[in-house]
Amino acid sequence: MKPRDLWNEALAGILARPMRAALTTLGTVLGITTLVITLGVAATAGNQIVGRFDELVATAITVEVPRDPQNPLVDWAALERVGRLRGVTSVAAVSEGEDSSNLRVRSNNLVDPTRVTTQTLSVLGATTDLPEAARGRMVQGRFYDIGHVRRKDRVAVIGEQAARMLGITRLERSPAVFIGKHAYTVVGILGELRREQNLSTAIMVPHTVGRQFGLKDVSRVLVNTGLGAAEQIARQAPTALSPEHADLLQVAAPPSPTRARDQAQNDANALFLVLGLVSLVVGAVGIANVTLVTVMERIAEIGLRRALGAARRHIAAQFLMESTLIGLTGGIIGASVGIVATVAISAAREWTPLLDLRLAVAAPIAGAIVGLLAGLYPALRAARMEPVDALR
Known part of the structure; x- marks a missing residue:
């Protein structure tokens, strides 16, 4: 056949x-x-x-800055040098301290026996790029800008969970929170954080007005990079932040995800x-x-x-x-x-x-x-x- x-x-x-x-x-x-x-x-x-x-894990770098009361290791202006590194998409600095980790914050100056208006919250100083660096979103209002920082305005941005704890739901009438004896105008509520979730229960103020809480030095730097640049930026960031004390800074870089x-x-x-x-x-x-x-x-x-x-x-x-x-x-x-x-x-x-x-x-x-x-x-x-x- x-x-x-x-x-x-x-x-x-x-x-x-x-x-x-x-x-x-x-x-x-x-x-x-x-x-x-x-x-x-x-x-x-x-x-x-x-x-x-890759987007959520392999591009986030955290630089921990040890405290040195006599000689601060990182200056606030050093962030500009990190931002110029090739591959960096956003960078922000945060100042935290033991004295500001448990401060009594009130949503008003009146005593109301029917509701709790005083909460124990963390207060930290931060630069203006914090929302982008923390991969969050302003749920209401806006983050304070460079003008607030330079004028040392008493403004604050509160985390979404902190806002619920203080009973602040709307910002149309410019509500204030009382930290110690001073009132700070709330200009925004930060939420939907994909990094630094602890900011959801914190009060953020310009670093220029946080000195009264001991927030004068940089304690942590948050850096976001493009895909594939994290390992390189992790090596370069300490030198850019503090050329003389780069070996003292602790860098937490993501492991290789391959x-x-x-x-x-x-x-x-x-x-x-x-x-x-x-x-x-x-x-x-x-x-x-x-x-x-x-x-x-x-x-x-x-x-x-x-x-x-x-x-x-x-x-x-x-x-x-x-x-x-x-x-x-x-x-x-x-x-x-x-x-x-x-x-x-x-x-x-x-x-x-x-x-x-x-x-x-x-x-x-x-x-x-x-x-x-x-x-x-x-x-x-x-x-x-x-x-x-x-x-x-």
Whole structure:
């Protein structure tokens, strides 16, 4: 039997029962589609996980500045030098002290026995770029600006949780908080902090007016960098802040996320791959079942072919070709549907789809291999039939 004759016979066998062939192909289509979708979505979702991980973890640097009452190690003006380093996106300095960690703060100067208006909160001095450096958002109002700092205005920004504790919900009438004997006008409420969550329960004032609470020296510097620049900035920041005492500053830099990131992505890919393979096995079982039923229905045809001189290998090759064609067709359709579905899911989630061209080529080949393996047993069973038994 020539390859052309084998092709014609296999195609005729499939088209003789178009509905059954279509339903059999559907099993492979579903398996390949599921495999392509799971692998595509896994790669896309893994890329999003990596991006979020890098954005939120691998770009934050904290420089701890030891206190030296006689000779401050870092000057407030040194932040400008850090901001000029290549890769730095935001930088802010914070001044904290033991004397300001538990101060009694009142939301008004009246005694109201029906509600608690006095809370014990932390007060800290900070530069104007603190919201960006802490990756927070001004829930209400605004953060104080450089004008407030230079004029030494008694203004304050309170954390979102501190505002609830003090009963401050609106800023239209410029409410004030009393820290000690002095009133500070609340100009904003800071919330949604993705870094330095302790600021949610703190009162922030310009560092120029925090000296009465012992907040005159920099105690901590918050630095945010672009992706991939954290390690370099961690080495350069101490020198930029204090060239003479760089070795005394303690830098907390994020560890390299490569290993953890790759492990998380590999785990996600493995999980989705298993799900896709299970679906593919289900499709293969469907092809094997339908091919076996087809062999049983075509016993007379097999006997006639054997009686007319067809060898066992010709019968086996015919059924193997039929199952392979069904698997190949299902693989092509499944790969196309899977790619379209992956792009649609990514668009709905506003993700950037990651499509491997090798997967688009391998999916039809995988479908053909599945069809070939699924038709192996039915084809061997058909080839073992004796002409006399088949015709009887």
